[in-house]
Amino acid sequence: MTTNRKELIRLHQIVKSYQNGDQKLQVLKNIDLTVYEGEFLAIMGPSGSGKSTLMNIIGLLDSPTSGDYSLNGKRVEELSQTKLAQVRNKEIGFVFQQFFLLSKLTALQNVELPLIYAGVAPKKRKNLAKQFLDKVELRERMNHLPTELSGGQKQRLSIARALVNSPSIILADEPTGALDTKTGEQIMQFLTELNQEGKTIIMVTHEPEIADYATRKIVIRDGEITADTTDSIRID
Numbered sequence: 001m002t003t004n005r006k007e008l009i010r011l012h013q014i015v016k017s018y019q020n021g022d023q024k025l026q027v028l029k030n031i032d033l034t035v036y037e038g039e040f041l042a043i044m045g046p047s048g049s050g051k052s053t054l055m056n057i058i059g060l061l062d063s064p065t066s067g068d069y070s071l072n073g074k075r076v077e078e079l080s081q082t083k084l085a086q087v088r089n090k091e092i093g094f095v096f097q098q099f100f101l102l103s104k105l106t107a108l109q110n111v112e113l114p115l116i117y118a119g120v121a122p123k124k125r126k127n128l129a130k131q132f133l134d135k136v137e138l139r140e141r142m143n144h145l146p147t148e149l150s151g152g153q154k155q156r157l158s159i160a161r162a163l164v165n166s167p168s169i170i171l172a173d174e175p176t177g178a179l180d181t182k183t184g185e186q187i188m189q190f191l192t193e194l195n196q197e198g199k200t201i202i203m204v205t206h207e208p209e210i211a212d213y214a215t216r217k218i219v220i221r222d223g224e225i226t227a228d229t230t231d232s233i234r235i236d
Helices: 051-058 080-091 107-117 123-135 150-163 181-196
Strands: 008-022 025-036 039-042 066-071 092-096 171-174 200-204 216-221 226-231
Touching: 008 051, 025 051, 025 200, 025 226, 039 051, 039 181, 051 080, 051 171, 051 200, 066 150, 080 092, 092 150, 107 123, 107 150, 150 171, 171 181, 181 200
Parallel strands: 039 200, 039 216, 092 171, 171 200
Antiparallel strands: 008 025, 008 066, 216 226
């Protein structure tokens, strides 16, 4: 692995377990993972393998039971809830399978949301949002509501929203899951271009064809990383 690049994420001995009555269910078992700036990483694994839990921990939506997580040099376990929320909003852009757009807000207003949380002034906010709508080729749709957009347009809109704060990392959870094949390929092409521009992307997928867009793949089975490779992988 290239070591002259900046280390963006370091997970060390990450464990996540849940108590279910008398039973302790260990979802992640001593995960060690380093992600470098500019990587395009796919996290793969069968259903129930722990890949979504790992994604949630990386995205600061969940915390590990034990282990260390450093994000951009900050030790995550030392951050307060308020600071965690700020770091999440600034450092991480989320792209979900179900888009999670607010239905009563226009495309422009949806993209502005992370900037509102970050306290950016209205005029600057609007200009930045328009700039990123341009980037995803939705400028002419900026006053449309999500219900007036196609599936591919909704996903492009959610990518614009993920990018608007210039985060260190884009986290994409099954980004093509709700899209037809052709539209899915267009979205992946777009994510590839973002990665070529230097954006770090971490993506959860169970589809080998989608994972092949990534330059590095890890496989999780039963809460453990069983493969870390640049080769094509099929999950059986």
